[in-house]
Amino acid sequence: MPLxxxxxxxxxxLGLLLLFxxxxxxxxxxxxxxxxxAQSILGQSATPEALANLRAELGLNEPAMQRYFNWLGGILTxxxxxxxxxxxxxxxxxxxxxxxxxxxxxxxxxxxxxxxIFLGLLxxxxxxxxxxxxxxAVTLASISIPEFxxxxxxxxxxxxxxxxxxxxxxxxxxMSLGDKLSAIALPVAVLTLVVLAHMMRMTRAAILNVMQSAxxxxxxxxxxxxxxxxxxxxxxxxxxxxxxxxxxxxAYLVVGVVVIEVVFVYPGMGQYLVDHVSKRDVxxxxxxxxxxxxxxxxxxxxxxxxxxxxxxxxxxxx
Amino acid sequence: xxxxxxxxxxxxxxxxxxxxxFMGRAAALGLTAAAANSLLSTxxxxxxxxxxxxxxxxxxxxxxxxSLDPALATNQVALSVIRLWGEPLVELTDDxxxxxxxxxxxxxxxxxxxxxxxxxxxxxxxxxKSVTAEDVAxxxxxxxxxxxxxGALGIMRGIKNISTEGDSVIIELxxxxxxxxxxxxxxxxxxxxxxxxxxxxxAIGTGPYVLKEADMGVRFVAEKNPNYWGDLGNADTxxxxxxxxxxxxxAALQSGxxxxxxxxxxxxxxxxxxxxxxxxxxxxxxxxxxxIMHCNTAPFDNNDVRMALKYGINRQEMVDKILNGFxxxxxxxxxxxxxxxxxxxxxxxxxxxxAMFHLKKSGHDGEILLRTSDNxxxxxxxxxxxxxxxxxxxxxxxxxxxxxxxxxxxxxxxxQPFCTSYWGGRPTQDxxxxxAYLSTADWNDTRFNNEQxxxxxxxxxxxxxxxxxxxxxxxMSTILRDEGGLICPMFNDFVDATSDRITGWLExxxxxxxxxxxxxxxxxxxx
Numbered sequence: 001m002p003l004x005x006x007x008x009x010x011x012x013x014l015g016l017l018l019l020f021x022x023x024x025x026x027x028x029x030x031x032x033x034x035x036x037x038a039q040s041i042l043g044q045s046a047t048p049e050a051l052a053n054l055r056a057e058l059g060l061n062e063p064a065m066q067r068y069f070n071w072l073g074g075i076l077t078x079x080x081x082x083x084x085x086x087x088x089x090x091x092x093x094x095x096x097x098x099x100x101x102x103x104x105x106x107x108x109x110x111x112x113x114x115x116x117i118f119l120g121l122l123x124x125x126x127x128x129x130x131x132x133x134x135x136x137a138v139t140l141a142s143i144s145i146p147e148f149x150x151x152x153x154x155x156x157x158x159x160x161x162x163x164x165x166x167x168x169x170x171x172x173x174x175m176s177l178g179d180k181l182s183a184i185a186l187p188v189a190v191l192t193l194v195v196l197a198h199m200m201r202m203t204r205a206a207i208l209n210v211m212q213s214a215x216x217x218x219x220x221x222x223x224x225x226x227x228x229x230x231x232x233x234x235x236x237x238x239x240x241x242x243x244x245x246x247x248x249x250x251a252y253l254v255v256g257v258v259v260i261e262v263v264f265v266y267p268g269m270g271q272y273l274v275d276h277v278s279k280r281d282v283x284x285x286x287x288x289x290x291x292x293x294x295x296x297x298x299x300x301x302x303x304x305x306x307x308x309x310x311x312x313x314x315x316x317x318x
Numbered sequence: 319x320x321x322x323x324x325x326x327x328x329x330x331x332x333x334x335x336x337x338x339x340f341m342g343r344a345a346a347l348g349l350t351a352a353a354a355n356s357l358l359s360t361x362x363x364x365x366x367x368x369x370x371x372x373x374x375x376x377x378x379x380x381x382x383x384x385s386l387d388p389a390l391a392t393n394q395v396a397l398s399v400i401r402l403w404g405e406p407l408v409e410l411t412d413d414x415x416x417x418x419x420x421x422x423x424x425x426x427x428x429x430x431x432x433x434x435x436x437x438x439x440x441x442x443x444x445x446x447k448s449v450t451a452e453d454v455a456x457x458x459x460x461x462x463x464x465x466x467x468x469g470a471l472g473i474m475r476g477i478k479n480i481s482t483e484g485d486s487v488i489i490e491l492x493x494x495x496x497x498x499x500x501x502x503x504x505x506x507x508x509x510x511x512x513x514x515x516x517x518x519x520x521a522i523g524t525g526p527y528v529l530k531e532a533d534m535g536v537r538f539v540a541e542k543n544p545n546y547w548g549d550l551g552n553a554d555t556x557x558x559x560x561x562x563x564x565x566x567x568x569a570a571l572q573s574g575x576x577x578x579x580x581x582x583x584x585x586x587x588x589x590x591x592x593x594x595x596x597x598x599x600x601x602x603x604x605x606x607x608x609x610i611m612h613c614n615t616a617p618f619d620n621n622d623v624r625m626a627l628k629y630g631i632n633r634q635e636m637v638d639k640i641l642n643g644f645x646x647x648x649x650x651x652x653x654x655x656x657x658x659x660x661x662x663x664x665x666x667x668x669x670x671x672x673a674m675f676h677l678k679k680s681g682h683d684g685e686i687l688l689r690t691s692d693n694x695x696x697x698x699x700x701x702x703x704x705x706x707x708x709x710x711x712x713x714x715x716x717x718x719x720x721x722x723x724x725x726x727x728x729x730x731x732x733x734q735p736f737c738t739s740y741w742g743g744r745p746t747q748d749x750x751x752x753x754a755y756l757s758t759a760d761w762n763d764t765r766f767n768n769e770q771x772x773x774x775x776x777x778x779x780x781x782x783x784x785x786x787x788x789x790x791x792x793x794m795s796t797i798l799r800d801e802g803g804l805i806c807p808m809f810n811d812f813v814d815a816t817s818d819r820i821t822g823w824l825e826x827x828x829x830x831x832x833x834x835x836x837x838x839x840x841x842x843x844x845x
Binding site (some may be wrong): 039047048049050053054057083085086087089090091148155156159160163166167168170226262263264265267271275276279281 | 322328376382383384385464465466467468469471472504531533534535537556559560561562566569570572574575576724727728757760761
C-alpha cells in the first residue's frame with residue numbers, strides 16, 4: 001500500500017518538524033523564567049563567590065543560542081547530555097523514570113480503556129434508562145473532582161483505614177511484579193477514575209451517532225439483539241473517534257500525572273521534570289519536554305493511522 | 319500489686335510479653351489505659367535501646383536534583399543522608415555543647431587564634447581506609463578557597479591556614495574565635511577520604527551507617543556500619559523516603575508505611591497527635607520567620623519607620639494563628655533561649671499608640687510595600703495579611719504584594735527592601751550575627767550597617783570569659799532590636815512525629831529537626 005506508506009512518511013516528517021519547534025519553544029520558555037540555575041541550586045544559602053564559581057562551571061556564561069545548538073547537536077547523536085544540577089547522565093536517569101511512568105500508565109490503561117468502552121456500550125444499550133444515567137453520573141462526578149482530592153480520599157479510606165494497599169506508591173528494582181502492582185494500586189485506581197468519563201462519553205456519543213444510520217435499522221429488523229447490533233455493526237464504524245479520544249487519554253496518562261505522582265510519591269517523569277524546572281536545569285527540561293511531545297505526537301499519529309485504516313474513504317482525499 | 323505491675327511492664331518492654339497482653343493485664347490490676355501506657359513507655363526507655371530491625375522515615379524537602387556531595391547539601395533530606403554515612407570533626411550535644419566525632423579532643427591557644435583537633439585513632443572510612451589528619455585537612459580545604467561551591471564557604475573564610483602535625487590538625491585563624499568548634503560541627507564539613515576531592519559524592523565517610531541505595535529525591539537505604547567506632551545507631555537498616563506532600567507524609571505514617579516523619583504541618587499537628595499510635599514531638603529551636611527591611615533604603619532608612627512597624631505587629635497572634643501554637647514569640651532579634659549565651663530581656667508587644675507615634679515622628683506618609691510568597695515560610699501570605707491588619711489599627715498603610723514562589727530567593731529576598739523570609743538559625747550567636755548582621759556579610763539581608771555592632775562582634779569572638787561574652791551578646795541583641803531592620807515575630811518549633819512501632823525520642827534536643835537529624839539512629843524498633 002504505497003499510498004499508506006506515503007501518508008506515514010508525511011506524518012512522521014511533520015511530527016519531527018513539530019518536535020524541533022517544541023524544543024525551541026521550551027528553550028525560550030526556560031530563558032524567560034526569573035532567576036538562574038546557579039542561584040536555584042544554591043538556594044538562599046548562596047554566596048556571591050559560590051554563585052560565580054558554579055555559573056562558570058555550568059557554562060552559563062556562554063550565550064543562549066550557542067548552548068541551544070550544542071544541545072541540539074548532542075540529541076542528533078543520541079546524547080542527551082548531563083544534568084546541570086547533579087551532573088548525572090540525563091539519558092540514564094530519564095530512562096528509569098520513563099519506564100516507571102510507562103509502567104503506571106500501562107496498568108491504568110489496561111484497566112481504564114476496556115472498562116470505559118464496555119461502560120460506553122452498556123450505556124448505549126440501556127440508553128436513557130437507569131444504567132445509562134448511573135454510569136454517566138458516576139463517571140462525570142469522578143472527572144469533576146480534582147484528582148488530588150480523589151487521591152486523598154482513597155488514601156484515607158483504603159490505605160489508612162482499611163490498610164489494603166500502601167499510600168506510598170514507591171517501586172524499585174528489588175520488588176516482584178506482585179509487590180509493584182500492590183504498590184501502584186491506588187494511583188492506578190485514581191487515574192482510572194480520572195480518564196474513565198472522557199472515553200466512556202465519547203464511546204457513547206460516537207456509537208449513538210452511528211445508531212441513527214439506516215443499516216442499524218436493517219440489522220434490528222433482521223432480528224439481531226441489542227448488544228449484537230451495537231458490537232458487530234455500530235462499534236466498528238465508530239472506532240475512529242473512540243481511538244482518537246483513547247489516544248488522547250493515553251497521552252495524558254504519560255505526561256499529565258505529576259499531581260498523582262506527588263500525592264502517591266511515585267518516582268515517575270512528572271516529579272523529575274518539575275524538580276528540574278524549578279532549578280532551571282535546561283537540558284533536562286528540554287529532554288523531558290521532547291519526550292512528552294514525542295509521546296503526544298506519536299499517539300496522535302497512531303490515532304490518525306487507525307482512523308485511516310478503519311475508514312477507506314479517508315485513504316482517498318479529494 | 320505495684321511490684322507485679324512493674325514486673326509486667328519490664329516483661330513487655332523487653333519483649334517477653336506483647337504490648338496488648340500487658341495492657342490487658344494492667345487493666346485487670348485496675349490501671350487505666352493511659353497510666354498503663356505511660357508506665358510501659360518509661361519501662362521501654364529504661365530497658366534501653368534494642369538493636370536491630372528497620373526504621374523507615376518520611377522526609378520533606380528532597381529533590382531529584384540533589385547531590386550526595388556534602389558541600390552542596392541545602393535541605394533536611396541531604397542533611398539526614400549525610401548524618402548516616404559521614405561525620406564532621408565535632409558535633410552538637412543534646413544540650414547545645416560540643417562532643418568529639420572524628421576528632422577525639424580539641425584545644426585552643428590562649429588567644430583562641432590557633433586550634434588543635436586530635437583525630438580519633440583507629441577509626442576507618444567505610445571503604446576500609448584509616449582516617450588520617452591529612453584526610454581531615456584536605457576535607458576542610460575542599461570547603462575553603464574562592465573556587466569552592468560549598469555552603470560552608472562563609473564559615474571557612476576566617477581560616478588562615480590548615481596544617482597537620484602527627485595525628486593532629488591545626489587550624490590558624492585570622493582573628494580569634496572562641497566558637498570555632500561550633501563552626502566545625504557544620505553538616506557540610508564531613509571528613510571524607512582524601513578530602514573527597516577525587517569523588518565528592520562517593521558517600522564514603524566514618525558514619526554509623528553505610529549508604530547502600532541512593533535515588534535522589536526518592537529513596538535512600540543505609541545499613542549499619544559494622545566497623546563504626548561508636549555505639550550510635552540501633553536499627554540495622556534505615557530507609558529514607560522523600561514525601562514532599564504534607565498530606566501524603568502524614569498518611570504514610572498513619573498507614574504504617576513509615577515510622578517517623580518530619581515537618582508535620584502545624585495546622586493539623588494536633589489532629590495528627592490524636593490519631594491512635596502516633597506521637598507528635600514539638601522541639602523548640604533557633605529557626606524563625608521574619609519580615610526584613612533594608613536599613614539603607616527609603617522609607618526604611620528612617621529608624622522611626624522601622625520602629626513603627628515593629629510596634630505594629632502582633633506577635634502572639636502570629637504564634638497562635640500561623641504556627642497554631644507550635645512556636646514562641648520573637649523579640650526582633652534572631653536570638654532566643656536555644657542559644658548558649660542567651661539573656662532574656664523585655665518582650666516587645668503590639669502597641670498601636672507607640673507605632674502611631676513613631677510613624678508621625680518619621681514624617682513618612684503613604685503606603686509601605688511588603689512582598690511575600692508561599693515559600694518564604696509556611697503561611698507567609700497569611701502572616702502578611704495579619705500584619706497588614708494590625709498595622710491598619712496603628713494607622714500604617716501596609717500594602718501586601720504576593721510574589722511567585724519561583725525565583726523568590728533570587729529576585730526578591732536580599733534584593734527588595736521589605737519582604738518575608740525565614741532563617742534556620744545557627745548554633746551560636748557569633749555565627750548567626752556573622753552570617754546576617756555583620757555589615758560586610760553576604761547575607762546581610764537587612765542591610766544593617768552599625769560600626770559599634772561590628773566591633774562588638776569581633777571583640778566577643780575573641781573573648782574567652784563567658785560572663786563578659788554573655789553581656790556583649792545581650793548588648794548586641796539590644797542594638798538589633800532597637801535599630802535593626804529585622805522584625806522577628808515568631809520562632810517556629812520543629813514538629814516531627816513517630817509511630818508506636820519505634821521509641822526512644824528525646825525532647826528538646828538542640829540543632830535541626832528530628833533530634834538534629836539523629837532520631838533515626840537513636841530511636842529503636844520496639845521488641
